[in-house]
Amino acid sequence: MTSRPEPTGVDARRAALRLLDAVLRRGLPLEAALDAAARDLAKPEDRGLAHAIAAETLRRLPDLDAMIDSATQQRLPPDAKARFALRIALVQALALCTPPHAAISTVLPLVDGGPRRLVHGVFGALMRRKAALPSPPSLPRGVEMRWLESWGPEMIAAARQALAAPPPLDLSFKSAEAAERFDGDHLAARHARIPAQSGIAELPGFAEGDWWVQDLAASIPARLLGDGEGRTVLDLCAAPGGKTLQLAAADWRVTAVDSSAARLERLRENLQRTRLEADVIQADVMQWQPAAAVDAILLDAPCSATGIFRRHPDVLHRVRPRVIAEMAELQRAMLARAADWLKPGGTLVFSTCSLEPDEGEAHLEHSPLPLDPVRPDQLPGGVTPNPGGYLRILPTMLANKGALDGFFVARFKRRHH
Numbered sequence: 561m562t563s564r565p566e567p568t569g570v571d572a573r574r575a576a577l578r579l580l581d582a583v584l585r586r587g588l589p590l591e592a593a594l595d596a597a598a599r600d601l602a603k604p605e606d607r608g609l610a611h612a613i614a615a616e617t618l619r620r621l622p623d624l625d626a627m628i629d630s631a632t633q634q635r636l637p638p639d640a641k642a643r644f645a646l647r648i649a650l651v652q653a654l655a656l657c658t659p660p661h662a663a664i665s666t667v668l669p670l671v672d673g674g675p676r677r678l679v680h681g682v683f684g685a686l687m688r689r690k691a692a693l694p695s696p697p698s699l700p701r702g703v704e705m706r707w708l709e710s711w712g713p714e715m716i717a718a719a720r721q722a723l724a725a726p727p728p729l730d731l732s733f734k735s736a737e738a739a740e741r742f743d744g745d746h747l748a749a750r751h752a753r754i755p756a757q758s759g760i761a762e763l764p765g766f767a768e769g770d771w772w773v774q775d776l777a778a779s780i781p782a783r784l785l786g787d788g789e790g791r792t793v794l795d796l797c798a799a800p801g802g803k804t805l806q807l808a809a810a811d812w813r814v815t816a817v818d819s820s821a822a823r824l825e826r827l828r829e830n831l832q833r834t835r836l837e838a839d840v841i842q843a844d845v846m847q848w849q850p851a852a853a854v855d856a857i858l859l860d861a862p863c864s865a866t867g868i869f870r871r872h873p874d875v876l877h878r879v880r881p882r883v884i885a886e887m888a889e890l891q892r893a894m895l896a897r898a899a900d901w902l903k904p905g906g907t908l909v910f911s912t913c914s915l916e917p918d919e920g921e922a923h924l925e926h927s928p929l930p931l932d933p934v935r936p937d938q939l940p941g942g943v944t945p946n947p948g949g950y951l952r953i954l955p956t957m958l959a960n961k962g963a964l965d966g967f968f969v970a971r972f973k974r975r976h977h
């Protein structure tokens with residue numbers, strides 16, 4: 561067998577293919593698969609390219625597959641290498657502005673010894689036909705059906721729109737003064753929204769620890785606890801610590817608990833950079849318990865994370881109903897356990913970054929504590945509580961200002977006696 565010299569850039573495409581394989585065939589989160597998939601890439605920009613190709617492919621997957629199927633006589637199996645290679649070549653040429661000859665020449669070596677001619681032929685036919693990807697992108701059929709049933713057609717339209725462009729960047733600030741000094745759209749206290757961009761560490765105030773990146777929706781749970789005035793709060797499932805930082809900045813005495821050593825490392829770095837304080841404990845919330853009852857609890861429970869599909873489009877393809885059911889069961893158990901750790905009169909905020917009612921509304925039916933209804937004046941403008949007093953944050957909210965991640969947030973209060 562003669563081996564051809566590889567054009568430059570093939571390694572990044574090979575890593576993109578590994579990433580897609582990890583997400584679509586093995587069900588791994590994109591971020592978790594990155595280190596292993598990009599192990600041969602020395603340059604950070606190649607790693608960035610591999611990630612960008614894989615993420616954009618996942619955003620456009622149903623449309624890419626429909627396009628491939630329109631140009632093949634026999635339907636390629638979902639896990640065929642030729643399908644993976646075509647997805648990567650097409651997404652580059654049609655969504656990432658890669659010149660078509662570069663998009664295909666860097667992908668063909670990935671199918672060496674395989675259906676090279678087929679991949680080349682299908683790609684060429686689609687380019688000659690001037691095939692284009694629809695805008696906004698389509699959702700995977702299973703997700704669309706699920707969300708349509710739960711939230712209706714307006715939500716589907718907003719979710720597709722949210723996939724069309726990179727979401728803006730929300731910053732949460734340590735102090736109101738630092739936020740006011742910062743040039744951006746101020747949609748809430750201690751907040752600024754700026755256009756999507758890279759080079760975050762070079763923005764003013766980052767090195768000084770004035771702010772951290774946190775979607776505005778993700779900042780709402782901690783906002784609902786108000787000022788701590790030196791009282792105690794348990795931040796359960798805390799890492800990488802966006803909510804820990806908010807609570808510490810709002811004068812709470814924070815104990816942050818998480819089971820992941822790697823994620824807690826990031827939490828510690830965040831505390832150090834912002835010069836905020838919290839006790840940090842590595843523990844499983846289902847095993848650990850606090851030494852004494854606390855004034856407040858924030859339980860940002862592990863979930864399917866379908867609410868953050870804009871930045872993590874892998875969730876659209878790997879989260880199946882069984883995952884949602886397992887996560888909902890864990891959340892229910894955590895909520896029941898944590899409820900016992902509150903002082904009488906104490907407040908618990910429960911949140912999930914999920915767009916699945918089983919990981920939100922369903923918990924209200926058997927909740928161990930009475931709901932403490934959220935008032936509209938406690939929320940950023942444009943975000944409204946459900947008439948029941950809890951928050952269901954959908955991509956329809958603030959849609960004309962860059963929208964929000966999907967979240968469920970409910971506040972409970974333990975009775976005094």
Ligand SMILES: C[S@@+](CC[C@H](N)C(=O)[O-])C[C@H]1O[C@@H](n2cnc3c(N)ncnc32)[C@H](O)[C@@H]1O
Nearest residue numbers: 797798800801802803818819820844845860862
């Ligand atoms: C949604 S993330 C938390 C995000 C975090 N609250 C923030 O604002 O940055 C869920 C976290 O739950 C943690 N986790 C999952 N199962 C856990 C358990 N049984 N005990 C403690 N932490 C757990 C994960 O390590 C993960 O960091």
